[in-house]
Amino acid sequence: MSTFTRRLAVLRSLQNRPFALLWLGQTCSSLGDGAFTIALAWEVLLLTGSATAMGLVVMAEMLPRLIFLLLGGVAADRLPRQRILLFSDAGRGVIVLLIALLGWLHLLQLWHLVALALLFGLAAGFFHPAYRSMTPQLVERDQLASANALTAFSRDISTLLGPALGAGIVALVGPMGAFAFDGLSFVFSAVCLLAMRPPVVAPKTEASEATQEKDAHPLKNIVKDLHEGWRFVVSSPWFLVGLPIAALGNIFFSGPLEVTLPRLVQTVYNANIWLFGILGMALALGSILASLIVGQLRNIPKRGTVMYLAVGLASCAELLLGLATPPAYAPFLAILASALIGFGLGTFGIIWVTLMQELVPEEMLGRVSSIDQLGAWSLLPLGYALTGLATDSFGPGLVFLIAGLGNILLTLIALAVPAIRRMG
DSSP states (O other): OHHHHHHSGGGGGGGSHHHHHHHHHHHHHHHHHHHHHHHHHHHHHHHHOOHHHHHHHHHHHHHHHHHHHHHHHHHHHHSOHHHHHHHHHHHHHHHHHHHHHHHHTTOOOHHHHHHHHHHHHHHHHHHHHHHHHHHHHHSOGGGHHHHHHHHHHHHHHHHHHHHHHHHHHHHHHOHHHHHHHHHHHHHHHHHHHHTOSSOOOOOOOHHHHHTTSTTOOHHHHHHHHHHHHHHHHHHOHHHHHHHHHHHHHHHHHHHIIIIIHHHIIIIISOOOHHHHHHHHHHHHHHHHHHHHHHHHOSOOSSHHHHHHHHHHHHHHHHHHHHSOOOTTTHHHHHHHHHHHHHHHHHHHHHHHHHHHHHHSOGGGHHHHHHHHHHHHHTTHHHHHHHHHHHHHHHOHHHHHHHHHHHHHHHHHHHHTOHHHHTOO
């Protein structure tokens, strides 16, 4: 294994047994989540026949995730991160297996699924900051890019294979079979976390020592911890500029790709669901390619410039989706553009997370990670709504053109910041 990983550098972080166990468990869990998403949508449709009900379930998961992200970041810096991940995965496993049981007993109702989504969102708010900030505790600094590339690879494999797996399970045994599969994947991930010995211990900080003071109020300590994390963000020009750019960029990318793309395929390309599915696969494959390439490279010079040039590539590709092209070539250009978007955003994501893990002090990485994720995700609900209105009012092609130009402008703004260009 060691000889193989030396040749294939993207795998070098798997030489660390704790990270290998963490990655194996989360890969399985991500695949289960991909199957679960399809099954959940189908079960809501079977129960209610309502798209509004599906929107309610989605919002029920998103809102607690955003609300509890900052608290999850504080917890990640105060408590053993391994324990947070363990409780998150074990708890979600028990909940989704219980939902599967209710379904098999024909007792499942919509409010059960709303409650499931609320608890999943709560767990995710604690899980994500702990997971991102735990990686530097498990691997060496020069293996961070490999570890983040493998994490992105797992996510993309889930995006690529999870829906097909979920559809297959639903077709064979019904939605509850996919729910049970997801529950068992959480259990497997929890077992992998238990097998990680010795347990990872959260670093000692001034904030954590303050909790031992008898006169310290918990709410006061939480506010103090969050203030320390925000003070680091404000004092770091690359982060202070990158955070709002990421928030707006997410709107310009996620909105069109998730809301407008089906309409573009139907009305502009005059194609059906198959092209839509192929574009989704191309997006995932482009991101997988980015994971393999970035993870394989041991040293990337001027990483700040490289990651925003990758966003610029994705922005130009998004612009291409909105251009009027000859009908005979349009589907092939759309597939290429989707792959380039996946490659550009995948490259940016891996480099950004790696730089965060290198430049943010380990004792506040959980808090800064939660601020980063909250900033990136908080505007998405509004972005989805505005993108839908714009698509209906101006047409899908124009929406992609405007979004592509917007992202190109954001890229130029980022590259104009000296602190970003100096990031190596």
